[in-house]
Amino acid sequence: MRNLQTIAFDADDTLWHNERFFSLTQARFAELLADHAEPDHLSNRLLEAERRNIGHYGFGVKGFVLSMIETAVEVTEGRVPGTVIAELLSAGREMLDHPVELLPHAQEAVESVAQTHRVLLITKGDLLHQERKLAQSGLGDLFDGVEIVSDKTIATYQRIFGTVPGGAGASMMVGNSMKSDVRPAIEAGCWGVFVPHDLGWDLEHAEAPEHPRFKEVQDLSGLPSLVAEIG
Template identity: 60%
Template structure:
């Protein structure tokens, strides 16, 4: 597949676009709710945890370490500062378990990247903890297919403008592929790039947003197997 004067650079999100991630958070939320079952209902515990996560994003950023700290904070709040040390220890243990979870790539991830590599500049654009994202990329076996890797604190218009200018020919000749409308689609389009939404069955509530269906730069596919047709369309 050869590049043309239109599309030259393709950015890919990592978590829940190339490999599963959110399901490990959901399982941990269930374990966390079980630890505090004597103090509140599961729904209330999860809702308060979500609020703590949102509140702490600007301090801890995205990723498992910030999530673990938010669990501890929530446990302290729910128990009115009487949370047993044993529960804190178990929260830290489940956080460590998450940092060691296996990497399970999503359907068509490898073959799609292999088909595009060499013909386009491929850039992994992901947010979260540096060490954890590097671990998952190495474990996925996909790292060699990317021309560049950008692990960022957040995904904004400025983020995409900077990355697509640094590693490509600017946003107008670039595409972002990801599962989050809020992080992967809206800011990429606002920067002037194309954006392809690949929905995942599980998406963190914070990442929910209405897709820009009327925007000419927006596309949606059911899985990564549909990406090559869109790339061919935009590269013609």
């Protein structure tokens, strides 16, 4: 029996671009509120709002837009113009409608490991948006299963990998978030593979674990050889 039987991929900023659209929208947000707050202060206030609101709105564009609106109301002491709110809502719709752009080597990596292993997609965020992105990506037919979850925790991975042959011990989670993709997956008993991305959300930051099941590849072109090495 192979050491690895199931390979799971994160979606946003692992298989396709995501954070750069958040960054562009946040820059637009700073321009709209330039008369009311300095960019760094505004960024900190927005991050605080996002942290408060994750439990209410979850992850994704919709929660991000609501947090921007909340921050705009706070920094203007309730005097934010309706035109600014309209601009923020428009920016959110643009993010939701943006075409999917695969990251380099994403399709080749998934196609390669799908020839020999069970392949899953495990992503968090808004259900409709994630389904739309997967459909547009052209990768949907390569996955044996898709899980769109509210958060990625140890319990999440235990539940998902508890249903596949070999369980968590014969599974690997691949992603760009140390906090969501790597650390909890390893604690659930899986291999955790970190694929760094140029942009990252502050709320997803975590230190690399010191664990024999932790691996890192510079980009997805290195994944097939790593999978073959583990066996």
